[in-house]
Amino acid sequence: MQESLEEQDLSLESTTPRAATPLAIHMQGIHKRFGAVAANADVELQVAAGTVHGIVGENGAGKSTLMSILYGFYQADSGTIEVQGQRVVIRNADDAIAQGIGMVHQHFMLVDTLTALENVMLGAEPHWLLHKADALVRSKLDALMQATGLQVQLDALVADLPVGDRQRLEILKALYRGAKILILDEPTAVLTPQETEHLFKVLRVLRSQGTTILLITHKLKEVMGLCDNVTVMRGGRVVQELPIAQASVEGLAEAMVGRKVQMGRLDAEVRAAGDTLLSVRDVLVKDALNVVRLHGLNLDLRAGEIVGVAGVSGNGQSELLDVLSGLLTPDAGTLTLGSRTFDATQWLDPQLARELGLAHVPEDRHARAMVMDFVAWESAVLGYDSLPEYSRGGWMSHTGMRKATAALMERFDVRPRDPELKSSKFSGGNQQKLVLARELGQAPKVLLVGQPTRGVDIGAIEFIYSQLRIMRDAGCAVLVVSSELDEILALSDRVIVMNQGRVTGELAIKDCTEAGIGLLMTGGPQ
Amino acid sequence: MNANYTLPRWADLVLLPAVCLAVALLAAAGVVALVGQEPSEVLSVLVQGAFGSQRGISYTLYYATTFIFTGLAVAVAFHGGLFNIGGEGQAILGGLGTGLVALWLSNSLPAWAMLPLMLLSGALFGAAWATVPAYLQAYRGSHVVITTIMFNFIASSLLVYLLVNVLRPAGSMSVESAAFAASAKLPGMHEALAAVGVEWDASPLNLSLVLALLASLAVYVFLWRTQAGYRLRAVGSSQSAAEYAGINVRHQIVIAMAISGALAGMVGMNEIAGVNGKLLLEFVSGAGFTGIAVALMGRNHPVGIIFASVLFGALFQGGAEVAFEVPGFSREMVVMLQGFIVLFSGAMVYVIAPMLAWVLSKVLKSGVQHG
Numbered sequence: 001m002q003e004s005l006e007e008q009d010l011s012l013e014s015t016t017p018r019a020a021t022p023l024a025i026h027m028q029g030i031h032k033r034f035g036a037v038a039a040n041a042d043v044e045l046q047v048a049a050g051t052v053h054g055i056v057g058e059n060g061a062g063k064s065t066l067m068s069i070l071y072g073f074y075q076a077d078s079g080t081i082e083v084q085g086q087r088v089v090i091r092n093a094d095d096a097i098a099q100g101i102g103m104v105h106q107h108f109m110l111v112d113t114l115t116a117l118e119n120v121m122l123g124a125e126p127h128w129l130l131h132k133a134d135a136l137v138r139s140k141l142d143a144l145m146q147a148t149g150l151q152v153q154l155d156a157l158v159a160d161l162p163v164g165d166r167q168r169l170e171i172l173k174a175l176y177r178g179a180k181i182l183i184l185d186e187p188t189a190v191l192t193p194q195e196t197e198h199l200f201k202v203l204r205v206l207r208s209q210g211t212t213i214l215l216i217t218h219k220l221k222e223v224m225g226l227c228d229n230v231t232v233m234r235g236g237r238v239v240q241e242l243p244i245a246q247a248s249v250e251g252l253a254e255a256m257v258g259r260k261v262q263m264g265r266l267d268a269e270v271r272a273a274g275d276t277l278l279s280v281r282d283v284l285v286k287d288a289l290n291v292v293r294l295h296g297l298n299l300d301l302r303a304g305e306i307v308g309v310a311g312v313s314g315n316g317q318s319e320l321l322d323v324l325s326g327l328l329t330p331d332a333g334t335l336t337l338g339s340r341t342f343d344a345t346q347w348l349d350p351q352l353a354r355e356l357g358l359a360h361v362p363e364d365r366h367a368r369a370m371v372m373d374f375v376a377w378e379s380a381v382l383g384y385d386s387l388p389e390y391s392r393g394g395w396m397s398h399t400g401m402r403k404a405t406a407a408l409m410e411r412f413d414v415r416p417r418d419p420e421l422k423s424s425k426f427s428g429g430n431q432q433k434l435v436l437a438r439e440l441g442q443a444p445k446v447l448l449v450g451q452p453t454r455g456v457d458i459g460a461i462e463f464i465y466s467q468l469r470i471m472r473d474a475g476c477a478v479l480v481v482s483s484e485l486d487e488i489l490a491l492s493d494r495v496i497v498m499n500q501g502r503v504t505g506e507l508a509i510k511d512c513t514e515a516g517i518g519l520l521m522t523g524g525p526q
Numbered sequence: 527m528n529a530n531y532t533l534p535r536w537a538d539l540v541l542l543p544a545v546c547l548a549v550a551l552l553a554a555a556g557v558v559a560l561v562g563q564e565p566s567e568v569l570s571v572l573v574q575g576a577f578g579s580q581r582g583i584s585y586t587l588y589y590a591t592t593f594i595f596t597g598l599a600v601a602v603a604f605h606g607g608l609f610n611i612g613g614e615g616q617a618i619l620g621g622l623g624t625g626l627v628a629l630w631l632s633n634s635l636p637a638w639a640m641l642p643l644m645l646l647s648g649a650l651f652g653a654a655w656a657t658v659p660a661y662l663q664a665y666r667g668s669h670v671v672i673t674t675i676m677f678n679f680i681a682s683s684l685l686v687y688l689l690v691n692v693l694r695p696a697g698s699m700s701v702e703s704a705a706f707a708a709s710a711k712l713p714g715m716h717e718a719l720a721a722v723g724v725e726w727d728a729s730p731l732n733l734s735l736v737l738a739l740l741a742s743l744a745v746y747v748f749l750w751r752t753q754a755g756y757r758l759r760a761v762g763s764s765q766s767a768a769e770y771a772g773i774n775v776r777h778q779i780v781i782a783m784a785i786s787g788a789l790a791g792m793v794g795m796n797e798i799a800g801v802n803g804k805l806l807l808e809f810v811s812g813a814g815f816t817g818i819a820v821a822l823m824g825r826n827h828p829v830g831i832i833f834a835s836v837l838f839g840a841l842f843q844g845g846a847e848v849a850f851e852v853p854g855f856s857r858e859m860v861v862m863l864q865g866f867i868v869l870f871s872g873a874m875v876y877v878i879a880p881m882l883a884w885v886l887s888k889v890l891k892s893g894v895q896h897g
Binding site: 325326327349350351352353354360362364367368369370371372373374378382383385386391394395396398 | 751752753754755756757759760763764766767768769770771772
């Protein structure tokens with residue numbers, strides 16, 4: 001989380017004084033340091049009661065730290081907090097709850113093996129006899145669900161609930177404990193577009209009932225669609241605070257990054273794709289429980305073309321990437337890469353894939369793309385350790401690896417440019433740049449990219465997009481799997497849409513509309 | 527942001543273990559005082575016993591040699607992401623391998639051929655013994671912690687069976703093999719030093735100390751300088767990343783355990799070839815488990831393991847002196863002291879480290895202000 005905190009001269013624009021509206025939260029002069037890093041520097045936050053207030057900023061801008069201070073995870077080094085006009089000290093989450101502050105974390109804090117109802121009352125059982133507690137909580141929750149439209153099956157095990165339901169349950173849990181102020185940390189990161197829509201509907205209802213909502217996000221469209229006011233943070237400081245009527249996506253993005261950013265599609269020209277470099281036919285994948293994950297999938301990747309795979313997460317995209325990169329051997333099907341053809345009895349393996357010019361930027365950066373305990377130059381050769389500049393006859397060349405890593409960092413603007421830093425110490429965006437640098441470094445013919453910008457700052461997103469386009473223009477066949485539709489539309493020349501392990505549509509970019517793809521993502525016209 | 531304390535590297539490597547050790551000694555001193563002894567006297571006898579004479583130093587290093595082997599064994603497995611609790615059994619099997627080849631060939635082979643053969647055989651036996659749990663873990667999913675513990679029992683029973691029923695010379699009443707011929711004796715340190723003109727008291731300390739130091743160097747080079755070591759560490763830190771890199775995780779598990787077992791198996795060179803000159807019971811006597819503490823304290827790094835081994839060797843040797851010299855101070859008190867050291871340098875490190883970081887930050891800050 002250690003971002004470079006250089007200050008750019010984008011001055012505090014408008015701290016609109018809001019006159020009469022009472023403030024639900026007023027944080028003043030908040031300072032918080034972690035070692036040498038000022039995570040929050042003189043932060044002021046005013047949230048009017050009964051509004052939805054967005055807090056946006058890149059990773060490391062200090063928004064999570066600020067919320068952690070409000071919720072009592074951290075103590076500010078200095079500064080004051082007022083809740084509903086009262087000066088308070090919040091030492092821990094219990095204090096926060098007592099002040100009517102509830103938080104829904106990005107990673108849900110639920111016990112999978114308990115039911116929804118049991119999760120709500122866990123730690124707040126109103127009676128020592130469980131069946132009485134159960135009845136008390138149930139009647140209260142029923143009323144709450146009725147009033148807010150947050151419907152959850154109370155007797156289902158959390159493990160069986162879809163992600164959207166789990167989130168609703170988290171919100172219910174906070175409301176049950178008397179939250180008047182609700183903090184939501186990146187609530188839509190795990191939701192489908194439909195679930196997001198539903199969530200926003202609920203949040204609007206809650207707002208109309210007087211609940212104050214703090215929304216931490218990096219999705220500016222959502223801020224524009226839902227919030228009343230927005231605070232932009234950068235480098236631990238508030239750089240902008242304004243009513244939504246005065247805000248625009250472009251303006252907010254610029255304030256977040258500190259310079260102009262170009263996110264959308266650069267050109268709409270139709271380009272001629274080249275030879276087919278990789279193709280799969282009739283790929284069938286079953287998981288350990290014998291559930292079919294890919295139903296006889298066919299796909300061709302051609303030189304000089306970016307193919308985007310759209311779909312709600314968990315509809316076979318991950319399996320597709322694993323099959324194409326050799327990590328997963330399918331139950332049936334064939335794969336042709338260059339001049340070699342593989343079938344299910346003798347599938348491609350990741351090492352061979354690299355030798356044949358196939359590079360893979362995996363979806364899960366933490367689990368797959370890097371060894372987080374390794375220093376940067378060790379992670380920067382992962383999978384390529386047999387290259388002659390890295391090792392000879394089984395002996396690793398430390399100087400070779402360090403030099404190569406320094407060069408990769410330079411080329412891909414990885415910050416800090418320190419090959420000796422542990423991989424886990426880089427921010428998400430810089431980790432991703434290092435992984436891209438490694439995978440693009442050997443000039444692959446085929447490039448598979450999963451979630452190219454997940455957890456990546458806007459500034460880095462722009463850079464990553466430009467690198468992928470450069471690869472395409474150089475004749476590489478690129479496959480991009482992303483759960484962000486905007487990303488697919490910004491990058492792809494051709495889009496395929498997946499639903500439940502099948503391709504439900506294949507469209508040239510000029511034929512793509514958000515609504516059309518959205519429909520295909522849910523299974524297509526019936 | 528989870529790490530809300532950070533220690534400078536020098537403090538992490540030097541100051542922190544020293545502070546942990548000091549805290550352990552303080553706690554032990556408290557207990558010593560409780561039973562009515564003078565802590566400072568006990569400590570001085572302990573240090574005197576461990577380092578005060580040639581004989582004391584020799585014994586300390588002799589114990590340390592065994593701990594280096596078992597500590598390295600734990601460390602290599604740890605870097606491969608495996609917790610090898612089976613050092614004890616692998617050391618027993620290693621000693622068996624060393625001893626069997628000596629019984630078989632020591633009458634016909636000269637020392638220059640015999641000793642390398644014994645080393646190789648011990649390492650192979652240890653490696654083979656570790657490979658079985660490794661295979662079960664890699665291909666069948668049986669956890670090595672469980673299987674290696676069980677293999678310790680099997681190993682010790684196997685040794686008893688072989689000594690009682692097979693290797694015991696006819697008519698002998700003691701449970702041990704026949705003595706090896708002279709060619710199977712690893713020279714003592716005093717003999718080696720005498721050859722270069724240095725006088726040193728006779729002791730069990732033998733040339734396997736040199737072997738242990740070479741093994742430490744080899745482990746360092748292997749883990750951090752070779753491709754095989756890189757891949758082993760990759761698997762140890764993140765199996766899914768290793769898979770992605772095209773590394774065969776199952777092979778690496780077997781390789782890591784085999785190397786680990788081979789290192790534990792070299793204990794036989796110290797105890798069997800260096801000291802006893804015959805196979806007998808109880809020659810490992812818990813060193814396999816002490817190796818876990820040693821690796822823990824040495825942060826799984828060969829240099830740390832050497833220092834931790836010397837510390838534990840000193841505790842063994844000095845502790846024996848204390849039990850002998852100080853009336854009313856039993857052997858169990860020494861075990862307690864070892865327990866404190868394991869507790870504070872292993873389990874309590876994460877309690878002590880943030881406190882130390884806090885103190886350091888205060889000290890450094892005030893230094894800046896005054897300077």
